[in-house]
Amino acid sequence: MNKIKNTLFSNRPVTIDNNSLIMAIESSCDETACAIVRGGREVLANVVASQIKIHEEYGGVIPEIAAREHLEAINVVIDEAYKQAGVSGDKITAYAGTVGPGLVGCLLVGMNAAKTLALAYDKPFIGINHLNAHLAANFIDTDLEPPFVALLVSGGHTQIIKVNSYSDMQIIGETIDDAVGEAYDKVARLIGLPYPGGPKLDKLAQEGNPFAFKLPEAKVGEYDFSFSGLKTAALRLVKSFDGKELPLKDICASFQETVSSTLYKKVKHALEETAYSQVVLAGGVAANSEIRKKIFSLGDFGYKVYAPQMKYCTDNASMVASAAYFFENTFDNIDVEVFSRVK
Ligand code: KG4
Ligand code: ZN
Secondary structure (H helix, E strand, C coil), rough: CCEECCCCCCCCEEEEECCCEEEEEECCEEEEEEEECCCCEEEEEEEEEECHCCCCCCCCHHHHCCCCCCCHHHHHHHHHHHHHCCHHHHHCCCCEEEEECCCCHHHHHHHHHHHHHHHHHHCCCCEEEEHHHHHHHHHHHCCCCCCCCEECCCCCCEEEEEEEECCCCEEEEEECCCCCHHHHHHHHHHHHCCCCCCHHHHHCCCCCCCCCCCCCCCCCCCCCCHHHHHHHHHHHHHHCCCCCCCCCCHHHHHHHHHHHHHHHHHHHHHHHHEEEEEEEEECCHHHHHHHHHHHHHHHHHHHHEEECCCHCCCCCCCCHHHHHHHCCCCCCCCCCCCCCCCC
């Protein structure tokens, strides 16, 4: 791979190739992260400061508190990343930062830190879409190359994406209401699990009977999803116990079975229709045990299946650096602003 990027002020062209070191910063939600990645695939430093403990007591992320915490943590994670990789700022080829979608106050902290470093060392700045970063987590330590079908499942998004090349991708299906991670967190909250409930619900589900309760699968467009009906059905199920002790493990397992089999069916259909031979799982919910299991079972039909290592599923900066290296970036200028939603 060979890319030419201009520096911000001096317009000096910089070549990005296999040996390039990209430092990236991620601060779109409740993780302050910094990483240094060589050639898009080799992680030299991966530092993540999580705010989960702080937001736990509120049952969710409070944007103002999150932004303040990013300010506290940003210099610490940057220094730690240089130390872990054993390099100094002038040895970095380009600086990348997530510009959206996410919480605006949070994004501003990371993006401005990355722009500042780029200016200080006279290097290019590369702005990254957080969703592309989640996809790029699959490039780390692998030989993956497009084309592939991707299932992106996070706290804010649920999409099936046709990734035709590094510069051409199409969202062919998405949720019309809740994202998968959001549905997990809401149902987890309903049954009394602390924030973020997704991983805890997953853990309980592994010990329950997935066929104990029949929950509804939404009837929506070919590749689209809807999880709000399922959430309501879970609420009704919980209420039906009328204060009696809940069969928590069975409820979790039944919910997990419904979600994962919907995702599986739609992804399999997309693979058949596109005739692509590779499938990629991405986003925080890619850490889910049953969703991983079902998507990996597509290997039985001859598809090559990729999912990020656990530490690269939830928000981190290595995936941002990898996206900066591989994908065609449209945000690499000093004027780029953060954005909360994809327009
Ligand atoms: O990608 P991510 O770190 O942040 C966003 O960009 O949204 O995803 C966080 C989401 C949360 O909703 C969290 O509950 C969910 O991913 N999550 C899981 C699991 N691990 C994380 N959901 C279900 N099962 C898991 N094992
Ligand atoms: Zn994310």
